[in-house]
Amino acid sequence: MTALPAGESAVPVVSAVGVGKRYGPTVALHDVSLTVHPGESHALVGRNGAGKSTLVSILTGLSATDTGHVEFGGEPAPPLSKQDDWKARVACVYQHAMVVPQLTVAENLFLNRQAGGGFSIGWKSLRRKARELLDSWDVHVDVDTPAGELSVEDRQFVEIARALSYGARFIVLDEPTAQLDSQAIERLFERMRQMQAGGVTFLFISHHLHEVYEVCQAVTVLRDAKHVLTAPVSEVGKAQLVDAMTGEPGGLSVRDAASRESLEADAAEILSVDGLSGDGFRDVSFRLRRGEVVGLAGSNASGKHQVAETVYGLRPPSAGTIRVDGKPLRPGDIPAAIRAGIGCVPRDRHHEGLVLEHSIADNATLSILDRIGRGGIASPSARRAKATQALADYDIVAASAEQPVSDLSGGNQQKVVLARALIGDPRVVVLINPTAGVDVKSKEALLAVVDRVRAEGKAVLIVSDELDDLRLSDRVLVLRAGAVVAEHQAGWSDGDLVADIEGVELS
């Protein structure tokens, strides 16, 4: 065993030294080193495509490294074929559920080892063992619940407990906060601290830098497949961290609506929503004028997504009217909404935003196929031309418009969705979580486009969990439990807005 560096009290839980990986001509990881010490929470940050996923797949034994080596607790990593040995050392809780939704929590916890070495499964003891396991880590979930019915939060805890039950004390959390609201995030962090005290080490991946400061002790930044920086969190400022991720100084430069000229008083009203009610919200009314940006904020259960989806016709309203330029819109009719001049970036690009295996051209032109040529003719060359223009307009990094969107990074995929929302030159743009799961630089690019179309005179309705997205808004409506409870003019303070979103009074 090599001598420990001065100041380190123990052998690192995991150390990757000079790790490199290439897929064909693409270098996914180049000479990256990472050392995680026991009992710490180590943040791994970087833009989409920086190499985080590749590093995680190497650290968790899903793929082999081309160069360098990985050690756990000072011993070389087991060969890839010995997955049980890997499970005893490390586990990753992914954004997407890795449970069998139809089976109970108990069975999921002990999948493929239900019998515990015996011949037949003892259901009673299986459930008892599951309950003991969850209790020992203070996870309060009924072991008889089908895993598919768990909330995201509970599902993550169950997956963490499962990893711990294999003996692993090093857990990779891949964007665990992406689908949680702020109270759940708080509970997750609290639990992480408890588990840390119990000897568990975390590698924490997140796009939200403030979370890094809240819960991590050390941070490693990857950029363009290379290692950029590793430091204690206390020694790097937020701006420095953003610079390290983007490779250029400046940080997130989102224009605050308060800094631009206020809306012309006589700007024409384009979208009028009156007394709109539906699944999860009731009696919501607002107006959107030319060149105006209105934000909708609220927790995940506030109904803000549903309001925006109803405006675009993705959901039928139960009451109320939506008018574009004074003309009432047929409720729940997306083609009618598009014809009336509404474009939309739906909530989840994988679920309803993109056909992943199809080309950029196919995806970008999907909503204007009826307008490309006469009689519905939409020739490949015309579609390609439209899409090639979009590549330039929205700064989409791709080899050509023929490339399948599944090849693109998350940020570029989201730009394709935005391109499609704007390709028909709509007057109203509905953006739902427009920057979810994209890196800092793509986020800037996306928001710059929003700012641009606003300046062109389009009206923008933006729904987001991220305050940075809402800064573009002339005003932000806050929803709580399906009703509008507050309105903030541009220039709001983060604290006030968050207090309204969470329904807490700031004294």
Place this chain on the structure above:
Amino acid sequence: MTDVMTSPTTQLPAPPRRRKAVWLRELALLPALVVVFVIGGLVDDTFVGWSNIVSILTASAALSLVVLGESLVLITGKFDLSLESTMGLAPALGAMVVIPAASAGFGVELPAAIGLLIIPLCGALVGFVNGFLIVKLKLNAFIVTLAMLTVLRGVQVGSTKGKTLFNLPDSFTDLATTTFAGLPMSVWLAAVLFAIAGWVLRYHRVGRALYAIGGNREAARAAGVRVDRIAWAVFVVAGILAAIGGLAYTGYVGALGANQGSGMILQVFAAAVIGGVSLDGGKGTLVGALTGVLLLSSVSSLLNYAHVTAEWQGAIYGAIILVALIIARYAGGKPQT
């Protein structure tokens, strides 16, 4: 080793290579087709003669129309097993309103033109019902169309009392017996319909909508595609194509058996899948599907030339389909999901 690496290119996507590759993949079955013809030529010189090629094309015509319908349904992400029964029932009903009761007809003896009109209408009706059950009521396509397959076959056997219909009017067999430029009209009809459908898939918004629906239904809906309406219409179109395919088959055989089309759904699916149409939807071309049909028809012809006895043809044919699926899997390079 590390210094050999060039600068990281994670941000730069792979170079453009797709358009050529797409064509290569569509024609991936041509080598297999060549192999079949080489073997056929070795077995018997006349296998590669014009008359056998015409007979392979004629046999392909009926199958290809059903494969065309099925491919459209598959691209939309659904499937339809009942097409094989539509193939039998639609022409049977059309014939029975025309032929006299003595020949097992209904005895109404309507003009042949009406009988011919009933054929596609019957296919459309079956497709309409399938579409209603699957798209509107959201029942499972597998079990719905399997039940429909059984129902339709039962109706045909019941109404014909299991008899084969002979004494068909000439107009029922014209499709396969009249020729133009040396090829039967059924071959020309199939060629024209394939060309039209292929054009629509590539150049028309409805065609692109089919791919989008099959690729990601929700995304297609969010982009303003009328998903349900189009998916439903595709079932109707598939039913019509299967009915016309049935008519072509009747003309080719010269009579209309109570089991016409029975078991053909295997060939239909095999041709489509071998040709690269994905069972998951959103992927596949008609050129691929067509080469799949030609390959299966050629193999079938080869079995006859090789004097494989009728009793063993089923087993060997099925085995060859399995082998063809394996070859297509590796030639195409992608899992046949």
